[in-house]
Amino acid sequence: MKKRNFMAGILAISFALSSAAVMAQADMAKGEVKKIDESAGKITLKHGPIKNLDMDEDGMTMVFRVQDPAMLKQVKVGDKVQFQAERATAGITVTKIEKQK
Numbered sequence: 001m002k003k004r005n006f007m008a009g010i011l012a013i014s015f016a017l018s019s020a021a022v023m024a025q026a027d028m029a030k031g032e033v034k035k036i037d038e039s040a041g042k043i044t045l046k047h048g049p050i051k052n053l054d055m056d057e058d059g060m061t062m063v064f065r066v067q068d069p070a071m072l073k074q075v076k077v078g079d080k081v082q083f084q085a086e087r088a089t090a091g092i093t094v095t096k097i098e099k100q101k
Helices: 002-026 068-073
Strands: 031-035 043-046 059-067 080-088 093-097
Touching: 043 080, 043 093, 059 068, 068 093
Parallel strands: 059 093
Antiparallel strands: 031 043, 031 080, 043 059, 080 093
């Protein structure tokens, strides 16, 4: 009985983690890098809707601050990316960015 409860617990944790990963992925917007300004810590992205910011328009191009300037070294102009952005006191800020495969 203990083994069955243990396995049920493992399955529940696995499901919760995979659900969290899917939700995090759903919060990510798709975009294309148009410009990188490392000295200012900014990136220009042409992007689709950003649901968590209630931005429903498609094909917008905006300049974003980046939370960590090291993020700018992970991408180059022309890259297709997925990113998360949040409202901050300094403006809308990219908090996570990854190249699309």
